Amino acid sequence: MTLPMGTSTLELDRTGVAPRALIDPFARSINYLRVSVTDRCDFRCVYCMSEHMSFLPKADLLSLEELDRLCSAFVDKGVTKLRLTGGEPLVRRGIMTLFASLSRHLDSGALKELTLTTNGSQLDKYAKELKSYGIDRINVSLDTLDADKFRAITRWGDLNKVMSGIDAAQAAGIKVKINVVALKGVNEDELGPMVEWAHGRGMDMTIIEVMPLGDVGETRLDQYLPLSMVRARLATKYTLDDIDYQTGGPARYVRVKETGGRLGFITPMTHNFCETCNRVRITCTGTMYMCLGQEDAADLRTPLRASESDALVHAAIDDAILRKPKGHDFVIDRRQKRPALSRHMSVTGG
Ligand code: SAM
Ligand code: SF4
Secondary structure, three states: OOOOOOOOHHHOOOOOOOOOOOEOOOOOEOOEEEEEOOOOOOOOOOOOOOOOOOOOOHHHOOOHHHHHHHHHHHHHOOOOEEEEEOOOHHHOOOHHHHHHHHHHHHHOOOOOEEEEEEOOOOHHHHHHHHHHOOOOEEEEEOOOOOHHHHHHHHOOOOHHHHHHHHHHHHHOOOEEEEEEEOEOOOOHHHHHHHHHHHHHOOOEEEEEOOOOEOOOOOOHHHHEOOHHHHHHHHHHHOOEEEOOOOOOOOOEEEEEOOOOOEEEEEOOOOOOOHHHOOEEEEOOOOEEEOOOOOOOEEEOHHHHHHOOOOHHHHHHHHHHHOOOOOOOOOOOOOOOOOOOEOOOHHHHOO
């Protein structure tokens, strides 16, 4: 076999083909994969899901072994950061076996980070085990510290469970970042106290703008709070110094002088963060989305199931990357009653 110059046999993947790094048409290098391992969840957050959701039939889901194979195909192609999300990743039955098997890529050095985004409800049960598989940092989504408000936002959630989950993660030595969605008239007055709480416990915090994904039975305009306003309000009480901190995600960080902690802002609506996009997503049915904010998708389940070799999957991934768009075009508009995209965040993963 003739190898491209500079390719050693060690660099050959399971198909015997030299893996290609994933570079999109805008010269962005794609090294971050987010995997929605289930569309189901034990909460029904008002901005994410409607109260009565219909979920995918279980028969459509990739098995945990197939998810492992698909994730590993992306690792072969140069993905170095893998985040499992959902729905709620920790409610998928047997999910620990997927973390366990994927941790071999941490051991080999191919993956730099294996992590998850969770609502925290099952963390007290799984934190220690997650740590043993090399999960060092996680994101926990939490929009309020008020138990009644928490119940109203999540419809079904119990704040105490999440708090003991966060305790368990920190006790296990996992670094926790708190993700807060800014919700107009709901938690806007609480964001300052939440920053103090998170930083007081040694956790970074990130504030996220509501994105128009999926019909949730509420008008987005009622929920949407531009982070420019949030930041301006926080700046009346705290000193926010811009810092050059990068986690491989789209957040822009400041250091809050009074607490000494880091605060991130994710602003898909008021500031387009697409120029530096380094990620793609796959769903639990093996559909690949090249952009969270566009409909275009690629089916990876068919090539995955068509052959035991990964050659077809690798080719499908390469083709899909060539279709990665320049950016999203989310708009929250009074005249537009429908969501910008019909699929919910829980399908593609946040
Ligand atoms: N269930 C897990 C959780 O809540 O962390 C993981 C999946 S959830 C879809 C991932 C993140 O997306 C959460 O931080 C959630 O707050 C956020 N999210 C969900 N719907 C959103 C929306 N419409 N706009 C902005 N963020 C959203
Ligand atoms: Fe579930 Fe997370 Fe969506 Fe809330 S944001 S409903 S916890 S998937």
